[in-house]
Amino acid sequence: MIFRRAFLSAAVLALAVSSLPSVxxxxxxxxxxxxxxxxxxxxADALRDTGVTGVTVRLETPRGTVTARxxxxxxxxxxxxxxxxxxxxxxxxxxxxxxxxxQLVGEKRLSLDQSVEQVLPGVVSGAGNDGxxxxxxxxxxxxxxxxxxxxxxxPEPGARTYFSNRWRAYEPEELVDLAMRHAPAFPAGAGWEYxxxxxxxxxxxxxxVTGRTWEQQVRDRILRPLGLRNTDTPGTRPFLPRPHSANxxxxxxxxxxxxxxxxxxxxxSGADGSMTGTARDLNRFFAALAGGRLLKPAELAAxxxxxxxxxxxxxxxxxRDGLGLFFTPLSCGGGYLGHGGSGFGYVVRAxxxxxxxxxxxxxxxxxxxxxxxxxxxxDALRDLIDHALCRAA
Numbered sequence: 001m002i003f004r005r006a007f008l009s010a011a012v013l014a015l016a017v018s019s020l021p022s023v024x025x026x027x028x029x030x031x032x033x034x035x036x037x038x039x040x041x042x043x044a045d046a047l048r049d050t051g052v053t054g055v056t057v058r059l060e061t062p063r064g065t066v067t068a069r070x071x072x073x074x075x076x077x078x079x080x081x082x083x084x085x086x087x088x089x090x091x092x093x094x095x096x097x098x099x100x101x102x103q104l105v106g107e108k109r110l111s112l113d114q115s116v117e118q119v120l121p122g123v124v125s126g127a128g129n130d131g132x133x134x135x136x137x138x139x140x141x142x143x144x145x146x147x148x149x150x151x152x153x154x155p156e157p158g159a160r161t162y163f164s165n166r167w168r169a170y171e172p173e174e175l176v177d178l179a180m181r182h183a184p185a186f187p188a189g190a191g192w193e194y195x196x197x198x199x200x201x202x203x204x205x206x207x208x209v210t211g212r213t214w215e216q217q218v219r220d221r222i223l224r225p226l227g228l229r230n231t232d233t234p235g236t237r238p239f240l241p242r243p244h245s246a247n248x249x250x251x252x253x254x255x256x257x258x259x260x261x262x263x264x265x266x267x268x269s270g271a272d273g274s275m276t277g278t279a280r281d282l283n284r285f286f287a288a289l290a291g292g293r294l295l296k297p298a299e300l301a302a303x304x305x306x307x308x309x310x311x312x313x314x315x316x317x318x319x320r321d322g323l324g325l326f327f328t329p330l331s332c333g334g335g336y337l338g339h340g341g342s343g344f345g346y347v348v349r350a351x352x353x354x355x356x357x358x359x360x361x362x363x364x365x366x367x368x369x370x371x372x373x374x375x376x377x378x379d380a381l382r383d384l385i386d387h388a389l390c391r392a393a
Contacts, residue, residue: 036391037066043384044068050376053257053366054081054245058279059388060287061358066388073245073365075257082243084278086230087348087363088263090341092282093275094199095350098140098324099289100206100217102299105136109209112137112302112323119205123173126180134188136205139198140323141307147182148195149175153266159251159258162344169236169265172200192307192321196272203271214271226288231277236269238262240276247345250368257366260345268343279361282350289325290337291356304337304354316382327354332390342367347377351385360388 036059044055048070059066073081104110116124116139117131124131129146138144153170154161170178179197186193203214210217215233223231230241240261248257268274292300306320306327313319318329322337328351329335338351345367352359362384364377 036061036063036388037068039387039391040066040384041068041070043380043387044070047362047364047377047380047384050380051366051368051373052364052377053248055365056081056083056085056245056279056363057360057384057388058084058283059358059360060283071365073243075246075248081245081365084280086241086244086276086278087282088240088247088268088341088343088346089231089275089277089282089348090268090273090343090346091196092339092341092348092350093271093273095289095324095339096218096222096275096285097199097202097206097214097271098303099294100214100221101136101140101202102295102303102323103221104206104209105302106296106299110136110205112140116201116205119208120201123176123204124180124201128183129180130188136202137302137323138188139202139205141192141321142194142198143190143192143307144188144195144198145184145186145191145193146195146197146201147179147184148193149179149197149200150267152178152181154264157251159249159255162249162251162258162260162264165266166262166264167238169269172204172270175200175270176204192309192313194313196267199272200270206271218275222285222294226284226293228277228281228285231275231281231285233275235274236265238265245363245365247343248366249345250366250370253369255369257368258345260343264344273341273343279363282348282361283352283359286338286350286352287356287359289356290352290354314378330390331386336385336389338385347381349381349385351389353389358389360385 040057040059044057047055054071054073057068067083069081073079105112114136115132116134134144206214206217218233246259247261249260250257288294303323306322309315309319309321316328320327325337325339327335327337336351336353340349347364349362
């Protein structure tokens, strides 16, 4: 369940954690205290043992906070992974953007049943695309059928493309124009397929309706009210605040690990995946969202209204997609709400119980091109989140 930017498909690049046992063998000191702490540390070490260079976990429950880290934060110096270091949030940005859109719906400035054409006339057209048939709900729920622009901005997998294009930034309109060259995958509302293009359009809609950028709206409506001082909307600024772990990408199987701490700006600078933050702030945001502190009841209900995610999409069986949030079943019963984000060299997963009382964020700081390792990483990530939320229940 690597979301796209949480989920670059195998046709573009098989991004996964790498197998580096000689590096990954050094774990953080074992925690003392509760069984939950031991369980979280054990699962962090298990993720490290799949080859991830550095792992951090932050779990918050009514009983308190549990943190764990494993591996190293820098392959060159061997320094430890920083606790609550700064992270690239990738597609987790989408949940912030969807929240702003739903706040505007609650203020009667937008309607989920409005068509994209009504808000952005003439923007979604060509190659069979028709903004008159796509609703704002379709955008937020990935049922629009629109093509994902990421295949156009990273057409040739490899380190050469990363280094050649990582400083290039596109305007949102340019990214949408790239997507409009391709026919839709299905008529709007007739299927489900994750596409970053949907949230580029959502950002454009927020600016069109409010007269202010989506970044400004996120800061004013979410970050400031919740006191999320370590979360930012940096746009095309490429450098993470310190402290942070280095991110490493293996572009070809058995190839070298490449430092990709500098993001790939063609798909790391917009409303679909540009934000940065910390695990502490992410947990606070997701808990507040699920707990009803950011949306009115009607909009919160809309957020949680889900559609099935296809079995072949890479998500766990039973996963359903809401508006900027996924619902994933738990082994102990019920399920959790969350979203993930990833790019070259990193994966972030944020999840919360449906009542917002428990929240966990996991970050992994290296990925490889080996599909078998992808499966091992996914299993370890899923187990970690499942164990953390079930144990804390």
